[in-house]
Amino acid sequence: MSRLEIIGVEGIDEARRGDSIGALIAEACARQNVALARGDVFVVAHKIVSKAEGRIVRLADVEASPRAVELGRELGKDARLVEIILRESRRVVRTGGNALIVETHHGFVCANAGVDLSNVGLEQAALLPRDPDASAREIRAEIERRTGITPGVIISDSFGRAWRLGTVDIAVGVAGLAPIKDERGTSDSYGYELRAAVCAVADELAAAAELAMGKKDRIPVVLIKGYEGKGEDGSAKELLRPEAEDLFR
Numbered sequence: 001m002s003r004l005e006i007i008g009v010e011g012i013d014e015a016r017r018g019d020s021i022g023a024l025i026a027e028a029c030a031r032q033n034v035a036l037a038r039g040d041v042f043v044v045a046h047k048i049v050s051k052a053e054g055r056i057v058r059l060a061d062v063e064a065s066p067r068a069v070e071l072g073r074e075l076g077k078d079a080r081l082v083e084i085i086l087r088e089s090r091r092v093v094r095t096g097g098n099a100l101i102v103e104t105h106h107g108f109v110c111a112n113a114g115v116d117l118s119n120v121g122l123e124q125a126a127l128l129p130r131d132p133d134a135s136a137r138e139i140r141a142e143i144e145r146r147t148g149i150t151p152g153v154i155i156s157d158s159f160g161r162a163w164r165l166g167t168v169d170i171a172v173g174v175a176g177l178a179p180i181k182d183e184r185g186t187s188d189s190y191g192y193e194l195r196a197a198v199c200a201v202a203d204e205l206a207a208a209a210e211l212a213m214g215k216k217d218r219i220p221v222v223l224i225k226g227y228e229g230k231g232e233d234g235s236a237k238e239l240l241r242p243e244a245e246d247l248f249r
Contacts, residue, residue, distance in 0.1 A: 005225040008212040015048040022142025041152035043209035045220040055127040088113035132173025133235045140175045152177035156206035169210035171202035179234045
């Protein structure tokens with residue numbers, strides 16, 4: 001793999017509840033005259049998936065619990081937003097400044113349970129899909145039905161990192177590819193046996209795709225060509241670090 005192509009899929013309209021994201025992608029590729037091939041990978045911003053699945057909440061419909069009110073006051077956040085975050089979480093991991101770090105019901109450890117106020121309309125919040133892997137499989141199956149090509153699909157979201165500034169897009173849902181490349185036990189070109197060579201390739205692809213998506217460019221889907229990873233089906237849950245190995249929990 002010496003060359004990757006990263007292509008923003010243009011012309012995908014605002015997703016609405018009930019839309020088939022796979023159909024929207026296939027139709028946009030046809031209009032853009034993008035020929036699909038075996039091994040292609042689509043990276044899909046979670047927000048259009050959440051919109052299609054009805055995972056949008058109006059703040060006006062939320063009644064904050066006493067705990068949400070207390071945390072909101074402590075962190076300088078809208079108590080209704082905090083309430084949504086708590087509902088999407090298994091537990092609160094850490095608070096401080098204006099950060100609310102939680103473990104979601106999926107098992108992701110992140111800020112605000114992935115709840116996002118941007119690009120959804122004022123006084124509304126987007127939640128992560130309930131089962132991002134299942135959403136990715138559904139998108140993959142619909143693209144195959146319409147095009148005859150079975151791509152890999154990654155559903156992405158922007159996560160912060162405990163040890164570096166800035167956010168990076170990562171994979172929250174995966175279908176049709178192995179999310180991890182494990183080369184432990186193999187040797188490098190000097191004969192040294194690799195012992196820690198475990199690459200989060202699904203996260204790497206998601207991060208690369210975000211360069212074409214941007215935050216304000218309204219390109220929620222990116223096609224990556226040239227990735228030569230394994231075509232086996234995987235899950236984003238394979239990327240979760242076990243709690244016993246997590247130095248931040």
